[in-house]
Amino acid sequence: MSANSAAIRFDEVTLGYGRRPAVHHLDGEIPSGSLIAVVGPNGAGKSTLLKGIVGTLKPLEGHIRFNASPGIAYLPQAAEIDRSFPLSVYDLVAMGLWSRSGLFGGISRHDRTKIEQALAAVGLTGFERRPISTLSGGQMQRALFARLLLQDAPVILLDEPFTAIDAKTTADLLDLVRRWHDEARTVVAVLHDLDMVKRTFPQTLLIAREPVAWGETGEVLSPENLLKARRMVEAYDPHADICHRSVA
Numbered sequence: 044m045s046a047n048s049a050a051i052r053f054d055e056v057t058l059g060y061g062r063r064p065a066v067h068h069l070d071g072e073i074p075s076g077s078l079i080a081v082v083g084p085n086g087a088g089k090s091t092l093l094k095g096i097v098g099t100l101k102p103l104e105g106h107i108r109f110n111a112s113p114g115i116a117y118l119p120q121a122a123e124i125d126r127s128f129p130l131s132v133y134d135l136v137a138m139g140l141w142s143r144s145g146l147f148g149g150i151s152r153h154d155r156t157k158i159e160q161a162l163a164a165v166g167l168t169g170f171e172r173r174p175i176s177t178l179s180g181g182q183m184q185r186a187l188f189a190r191l192l193l194q195d196a197p198v199i200l201l202d203e204p205f206t207a208i209d210a211k212t213t214a215d216l217l218d219l220v221r222r223w224h225d226e227a228r229t230v231v232a233v234l235h236d237l238d239m240v241k242r243t244f245p246q247t248l249l250i251a252r253e254p255v256a257w258g259e260t261g262e263v264l265s266p267e268n269l270l271k272a273r274r275m276v277e278a279y280d281p282h283a284d285i286c287h288r289s290v291a
């Protein structure tokens with residue numbers, strides 16, 4: 044992927060449920076290799092945006108386009124992950140290889156080494172046989188990051204990856220995010236901790252059912268923009284139909 048090309052391009056995208064738009068007037072691009080935070084009030088449409096990028100939600104209007112062969116690794120919000128599923132930590136992490144080896148491709152010696160390395164990278168060596176239902180929230184998030192490591196995708200989407208995660212685990216996992224950025228992967232993370240965003244994410248998209256500001260984090264997270272975003276979400280009509288406002 045070339046340095047300044049768009050990893051993801053939005054053409055006047057509307058995303059929603061049924062015919063109700065949740066995010067609209069999304070027009071712009073995320074350059075390849077970006078480390079970008081998506082922030083906004085509750086209900087602003089952040090998770091909806093990630094689902095649109097992953098493809099689990101088809102745009103009601105407009106198009107989302109990718110640089111050739113996107114390859115997306117996606118970490119949903121913790122609440123959306125079923126931890127009662129009878130799966131060991133090892134098998135959960137090994138699932139990261141499926142996109143390339145296929146479900147029945149078998150695990151080679153080389154794969155085993157990679158799985159062990161991923162477990163070591165997140166500090167879970169020794170947890171291989173543990174059922175995921177017995178992990179703490181932080182340990183589960185470490186296992187999910189190990190799976191992301193194995194997916195080896197050029198685009199990584201993280202939905203509130205550090206919510207209810209302690210400082211040590213957050214610091215360890217943020218190191219992996221920085222490593223992905225250094226490897227020129229495109230990382231898009233939904234976050235609520237604005238201090239963390241300012242410290243770690245050079246780019247930010249502030250969203251309130253539509254983009255409010257998009258660009259350098261320091262400029263985007265101004266008190267004026269944050270106030271505007273809050274007012275826009277509060278004023279949004281949840282029963283509104285698709286809006287065909289033209290983009291001037």
Ligand SMILES: Nc1ncnc2c1ncn2[C@@H]1O[C@H](COP(=O)(O)OP(=O)(O)OP(=O)(O)O)[C@@H](O)[C@H]1O
Nearest residue numbers: 060061065083084085086087088089090091092281
């Ligand atoms: N499956 C669904 N069906 C109908 N409406 C939905 C669905 N999922 C989300 N919505 C609505 O879409 C809007 C945007 O929700 P979304 O979860 O994307 O917001 P968010 O910015 O991620 O919020 P939070 O910070 O609270 O996680 C909300 O009004 C929400 O109620």
